[in-house]
Structures are given as C-alpha cells and as structure tokens.
Amino acid sequence: MSAALVSMTGIVKDFTGVRALDGVDFTLRPGEIHAVMGENGAGKSTLIKVLTGVHAHDAGEILLDGKPVRFNSPGAAQAAGIATVYQEVNLTENLSVAENLLAGREPRLGPFINFRAMRRKAKALLDDLGIDLNVAAPLSSYSIAMQQLVAIARAVDIDAKVLILDEPTSSLDRDEVAVLLGLMRRLAAERGTAMVFISHFLEQVYDICDRMTVLRNGKLVGEWATADLPESELIGHMLGREAAALEQLERSVAGHEVADEAPLLSAKGLGRKGSIAPYDLDVRRGEVVGLAGLLGSGRTETVRLIAGADRADSGSLSFDGAKVAGHNPRTAAARGIAFCPENRKTEGLVGDLTVAENMILAMQAARGWARTIPQSQRNRVVAEFIDKLGIRPGDPDMPVKNLSGGNQQKVLLARWMLIEPKLLILDEPTRGIDVGAKADIQKLVAELSGEGMAVLFVSAELDEVTRLSDRIAVLRDRELISVLESEADMTTERIVDTIVAGGGSE
C-alpha cells in the first residue's frame, strides 16, 4: 500500500452532550475505494462531515497528503480536492442541469457567464459519464435518480482527489447503480481518485470496495481488507452482537394464519389519471401484502389512493364492509387506516417536536383536540412503545430531528400503532436505515400481522418484500400487472421475471 492520502487520527466530535465520534482513526490510500460501515448513529455521517468541513472536530488531527488541514466550510474542503455526494440530492432544483454541474466554476467572458460554453462543457462532462440529459432543462424536471447522477457528475468534475459518496445509491434502480459503480471503478483506475463509500447495501459494498472501516457507537471497531471480512463477520462487527437477526426472521412470517373471510379492504378499478392505472386489490385481516416494482413504477401512488392522500378519479374502495366515499387522510385515520409515508422528514414527523409529542399526534387527533390525554397515560404509552420498538436514545423529550433515520421511522410507527389501526400502510419503512433497525421493523410487521392487523408493505428491496409478504402485487410503469399468490412465487427471481415479462402470466 502506498502512503496515506487522507489520515484522520483520534477524531473526537461532541454534539451538546452527545459524543458522536470518540477517538476515531481513518486512513484513505490513493486510488482505493474504502467503505465506512456501521449502524445508523454509529458516527459514519459525522466522520464524513468532519472530513468535508461541515462540522469542525473537537480533537484529533486530519492529514491530507501528509499536511495537517482543518476545513471550515464545504467550499474549503472542495478547494482542497475533497468532493462529496450526499444521500439527499444537494443541488438546487430551480437551476438548469448545466448550472448545477458547474455552479461556482462557470466558464466566463470577463465577469459574465458564457452560457453557451457552459452548456457545451456540461454536455461533454455528462457524455463522458454515459448520461444523456438536456443540460438546459431545470434540474427539477428530472427524477431523483437522475439528479443524483448529476450530483456525482458535479463532484467528479471538481477533479477531486478524494470523492466521498454518502449513500449515493439509495434512490437508484439497478441499471443506475451499475452505471454508478462502473463510474467509480473507472475513476479509481484511470484517475487514481480515492473514494469513501457509504451504503446500506452490503452487496454493493462487497462488489466495489477494497477496504472497510467499521464504526460502532462513535468508536472505531477496526479496518479490514474486503476479502478478509465475510459478510456475517461484518454484520457482527457492526451490531456488536452475534447478530443473525435477519436470518432468524427468514420466512418465519409465512406460517401465520390469514383469516379466510371477506377482505378488509377491497379496491375495484381504483385509479388516478397520470398517477396510477385503475387496479383491483384486496387485503384481508392478518395479511401482509407487499408491493414490488422499480422506482417510479407506481408503488407509492397505489397506496396513496388507499390512504386517501391522493383522490382517486375512478373506481371504488370498500373498507371493513362499507363503501368509502369522500376519502381523505383524516377520514382514513378515523376508519382505521394508518399511512406511514415514504418521506418521513417532510410528510411524517415534526422535527422540532419531541419523541413523545410526535408519537401521540395521531392519538390526540383521533380523540379530538378538546380531550387532552392525561399526562400519566401519555407517559405510560410513550414509555411502553419506546421500550417495545427499541427506540434509541430512549428519551421521550428529545427532539425527533436528533434521532437517526431508523429511530425516526420507529417513532412514526409507534404513532400509528397507538391508534390501533386495522390497516397499516408502510411506504418504504426501511429505506436508508441500518440493519438492526431494519430487522426490528420487519419483526414488528410480522408481529402485527400475527395479531390480525392487515399490512400493505411497499419496499424497493425485493428480499424484504418476499420475506414478509403473504401476497405480492407487482407493478410496472404505473400499472398493477400481477398479484403473486402462491408460496412458490414468493421469490425475488419470480418478481423480477414478472416485471420483465410485463405481467399477464399469472
């Protein structure tokens, strides 16, 4: 191994009383792709943010090319050759693709931006990466996945020595991931760019990374070459226990009884123009129905109609034996339909309210504003659910925005479980959260359906859908193309085949 390009030693970072990083070491060598692994809250993001100048570290030393550095802003880190691509696309949607690619480095004539040269440069840059977009169009007209690739292209163009990718693939589909990983390999081989890769997708990590650094609870667990660290051991290091939690769950769900009676929910020809083609779907009590399909296939749109978040313009919906008319999220909640939306930050949780306040929102709404929940009852149920779902830190008075993604998701789940819904709709409940929390949530779904709750489960991870679901509705191009019913069909391969074939075989 050649000399270290980046060497961080003994990094400490405190956030008002919480030690997020405790003496962490991290070494990055030229041309290597290095994964930083750990559960949510392990300190991965904080480590990255210290390196990229978003946070200032409280102790420790960072050497770049052997020289001590300290960045006060992301701009300063970029100037030193450290570029970052974040999980959430950090570009400005109101500007054009070309402007986003080259903002701050636009070609100029005197003091004026030369738009023609800028578009040409942007086009050349994207062509080079195998991306074909209209660079003059505003970024907002493209899908999130495409925006993510633009963000990566921007980072690449800075001619970075170090490229940091923080969950860049969480909103990409398979082809797009392939393009991204191919691009990373090429950058490492041709330009000797060193990359830090953070991802919850172990498959991708094993596919692309040379080395791994594992963190747990803000402390360094160790550094390994990828080849020397089998997946089971890696998970063990990340969780800090002999965790085969996921394996234990394997199809343990399938055994439970589904009440063989009239469906709890029945959609007939339900649809919305430009959003999802009319579909039929039944959900019975105690049944988990998974929705599978690629990004943009209409999974979310399907459940939004059932949840009353969008208004259907065709078809009918009956729930619990009654026709549903004038459906909206409020009446849906009153009927016993709980909806956890995909985007928990903007559509679900109120970041500045505490864990307890967020939890009781729906319960309070169901009771009406005039009847407050007694303090003692409130404390009791909140404590019960914090304990039951393993929410960490278990402080009911902490603002929800300070929790990690997995724990935020659990708070959201607790909110709906408090009103004891008949139908629970989960849209991507495990996206962007760590393995441990994922297992907790999956186990919870299994338990709830065991208790007779009907669950509609949307996930981009086919493994998860097949593991949990009794039946799987497969979507493609905003159309429900098939419902897989038999035990034998509950496999990832079967779903992929169905999507590829475009349905009709069932």
Add this chain to the structure above:
Amino acid sequence: MSTQTLTERPARSTLFDGMTRYIPIGATVALLLALYFGGVANYRNFDKPQVIANLFIDNAPLLVIAVGMTFVILSGGIDLSVGSVMAFSTMTCAWLTVEAGLSAPLVVALVLVFGTGWGLLIGAVIHYFNVQPFIATLVGLFLFRGLTLQISTSDMSMREVKFFQWGMTHVEVGGGIRQGGFWLPYLSFAAIAVVAVAFVVLHYTRFGRGVYAVGGNEQSALLMGLPVARTKIGVYVVSGFCASLAGVLAAFATKSADPLRHVGAELDAIAAVVIGGTLLTGGAGFVLGTLAGVMVWGLLNTLIQFQGNLSSWWARIVMGVLLLAFILLQRGLARSGEKRRT
C-alpha cells in the same frame, strides 16, 4: 461502461420549468396590456406616449427599491427597511445640503455609501446571527423612520440647491409632446439603468446565479461549495444601495424631503415583485417581471387620475385583489408541479 448510456427526457413541469416558469410573468404582461388598452379605449389622450413616459417618472423611486427587493426575495429573504431608508436618504440629502451646507455631490455619495453600508450590516446580522430577515429589517423600518422624523418633522426644501435640478433635466424624444413625442428626465434613465444592470447581474454573473441557487435551496448551495455568506449578505447590500439611490431620486424628483413620505413603500415594492412573478419563497422570478409589476401599479394610478372622480385608494384596493390572485396562481402552479412528481 461506455456501452451503456442513461437517457431521460425532462418529464415534469414545475414552476422552475421552461413554459410553466413564464406563466406568472405572462399573466402580468397580459394584465399590463389589458390595463393600457382599457385606458386607451376609454379615455382621451391615454394613447399619448407621454402617458407611458410618466410611468417611468412617477414610479422611478419605487422601481429602484423594487429591483433591490427582487434580489432579496429571490434569495428567499425580505427587506422591510427600504421605505424608511429611502425617506431617511431623501431627508439626509436635504439636511446636509441646506442646513449643514455640504456640497451636494458629496452628500449624494455619502448617502449612497451609507445605504450600502446599512445593507452590509443588516445582511451580516441576518446571516451570521441567523436572525429572521423579517425581524432584522423591521429594525431598519423603525430606526430610519424615527431618525428621519428626528431630523425634521416638516417638509424641507432643496429648491435652492442647484445640483438637484439635474434629475428633472430632461431629454425630448420624437420632438417632445407637441409633435407627438415625449420627454423623459435623467432620473428616469437612472432607474431604467438600474433595471438593466440588475438584469445582467442576475442572469449573467456568478453572484446573480448564486442568488437563485441560495433561494432554491440554501443548504444545497452551501454543500455545493457556493459562497452562501457572500451571496446572502450581498442581496441586502444591493437592496440597501437601491433604497438609498431611490431616496436620492426622490430628492431629485421633488426637490424636497417629506419625513412621512414613502411610508409603506417597502410593501408596495414587495407587491410589485410578487405581481411581477417572483416566488416569495425564493429561487424563481425575473427582474423584468418586477418592472412589469411596477408598471401595473403605475397604470392603475394613471387610470384613476384619468377617471378623475375616484379616490386614489382604489389603486390599493385593486392592488390587494391582484396580489391575492397572483399568490393563488403561484400556489396553483407550484402544487400542480409537486403533484406530477414521481
């Protein structure tokens, strides 16, 4: 790698997008034309070029503060201090020349430097202390109105100061009014120049594009490594400069300083910016839209003058209704954009 190309055509149309982007400004221009031709059809002499020229004379100060306000609103902020800064600037011009006897060009330069410096200060407070722009600039609204009244509670004339004759010195175009042309004073050219410079800065410089980027998403702009601090403070510097320049233009226009003039001018400017199609949340809009917004305001007043028997408050009443209509239009467009998202 090279064998695989990802292609995607723009799918969604949003407020930032090609055509949708022009709907608000299109509506403003249509409104402007409707008002104008409505006037031409109903009133004698409304079609004389001088009617349009007068819009640029009467509304020159408003146009200048509205341009400054466009920068601030595009960046996602608001500046409530401009009306008071403007009145304070006019009053300072009068007091320093008439009472203190300083040379007029020096006074004008001082006033402009002071307004710019005020913008710098308040911008820094907003950015570094993370104060809401609404509150920070409210400070200026009270402070400068108070200071203006402290200098003089009554009108102060600058008629004796030769320098202030410059502003209303005019150029005759097309042979002047008598031969079907019109006249335009220097101060109108100054206001038009401000619009032109603002247009070029907003669309063709890094600072201008930075204003859009910060208004679109400040956090992203920061993570993209753009100079967010400089941009955010910069818009208040621009607005402060424009406010003091508007005060100087008002001094030129009337050659007197009334301590209670331009009360609420900041709100007229905000209304003009919004009617001109700029999104109050920032990130989308055009300075030429602001010009159109100011012209709508001017035409409404002109129509009322031609009508002769209506109170001038009708201009405000109509402005209120228009503002509501434009805000609803913006929300409607924004929502239809969100709905189409995948």
